Amino acid sequence: MNCTHHIQNQVSIICLAPHKCPCQRRLCVECQYEHEVEKQHTVPIKIFQEMMMKKFYKSYPQQTSELIIQRKNFKEMLSSTQNKLRQIWVGLEDSINQMYEMIEMEDKFYVNFITNNVNPTELSNTELEKLVSIILGKTQEDRNDQKKSYLMQLEMIKKYWKETQTFCDNFNTELKGIMQFIKKKVNNPWENLKEIKSVYNRKEDLYQVLTQSKNIDGAYLNEVIEMLRNEEITNCLKFFSDKTQLKFIASMIQNISEIDFSKKNYSTENNDQIRKELIKKISYGQHIIEFLKFLVSL
Ligand SMILES: [Zn+2]
Ligand SMILES: [Zn+2]
Numbered sequence: 001m002n003c004t005h006h007i008q009n010q011v012s013i014i015c016l017a018p019h020k021c022p023c024q025r026r027l028c029v030e031c032q033y034e035h036e037v038e039k040q041h042t043v044p045i046k047i048f049q050e051m052m053m054k055k056f057y058k059s060y061p062q063q064t065s066e067l068i069i070q071r072k073n074f075k076e077m078l079s080s081t082q083n084k085l086r087q088i089w090v091g092l093e094d095s096i097n098q099m100y101e102m103i104e105m106e107d108k109f110y111v112n113f114i115t116n117n118v119n120p121t122e123l124s125n126t127e128l129e130k131l132v133s134i135i136l137g138k139t140q141e142d143r144n145d146q147k148k149s150y151l152m153q154l155e156m157i158k159k160y161w162k163e164t165q166t167f168c169d170n171f172n173t174e175l176k177g178i179m180q181f182i183k184k185k186v187n188n189p190w191e192n193l194k195e196i197k198s199v200y201n202r203k204e205d206l207y208q209v210l211t212q213s214k215n216i217d218g219a220y221l222n223e224v225i226e227m228l229r230n231e232e233i234t235n236c237l238k239f240f241s242d243k244t245q246l247k248f249i250a251s252m253i254q255n256i257s258e259i260d261f262s263k264k265n266y267s268t269e270n271n272d273q274i275r276k277e278l279i280k281k282i283s284y285g286q287h288i289i290e291f292l293k294f295l296v297s298l
């Protein structure tokens with residue numbers, strides 16, 4: 001693949017710097033020369049592949065077998081629940097149907113006897129027994145009671161059904177958050193901003209403050225700058241302190257502004273050495289450089 005900036009050159013280097021890379025992370029030797037990042041962040045393709053292999057093989061094999069088992073367990077859990085519920089519903093449907101059929105059949109038997117003037121001697125023994133007990137005044141009451149108890153059973157079913165509805169609703173609200181999280185991850189699998197720490201530890205030394213920028217993603221800082229521009233924010237510090245995600249940055253800026261520079265006068269000649277040391281240390285930390293760039297562009 002040839003470099004889009006220097007068409008005559010092959011892309012031979014991958015940029016690993018934590019920034020929004022102007023070269024889409026594909027560098028040729030000339031790009032590398034112009035690229036303002038530490039040398040250790042520009043990696044030849046072959047070394048990049050080796051690094052990837054190492055990372056991959058360290059975690060891959062055991063993770064996959066674990067994932068396979070987990071996935072299988074989840075699948076079994078879901079399908080067994082589904083089966084159980086289906087069995088219950090099918091059983092319930094059957095008994096409801098049977099109950100209504102029985103009520104209908106009995107009603108039909110009596111209606112048929114009355115309207116068709118059936119000869120009682122031609123009935124089966126059980127049917128005749130039924131009629132006799134009606135005449136004796138017992139069965140009609142029993143029958144009414146029985147009908148009532150059927151209807152009561154049906155009412156009970158309705159009650160359980162309502163409980164099921166509530167259960168489904170609760171389940172839905174509880175799981176909605178999880179499902180939304182999964183959906184977001186699936187739609188945007190590479191969105192992997194470092195979770196920004198919210199607990200800030202105050203430091204007295206400037207370098208110590210700056211090293212904490214390792215908790216902040218460079219690409220994220222670019223996004224913040226864009227956000228400030230778009231929303232025409234003038235009081236950055238206030239804006240940062242109001243946002244949970246940006247509180248950490250606000251604390252860092254606050255900390256830097258409160259460091260007593262007079263105690264350690266960085267500008268006197270005596271402290272020339274300290275200054276040089278600081279600059280050297282800072283230049284090793286890509287995160288610090290990104291953060292300083294960010295501060296300057298505020
Ligand atoms: Zn780059
Ligand atoms: Zn190039």
Ligand SMILES: [Zn+2]
Nearest residue numbers: 005022023031
């Ligand atoms: Zn380039």
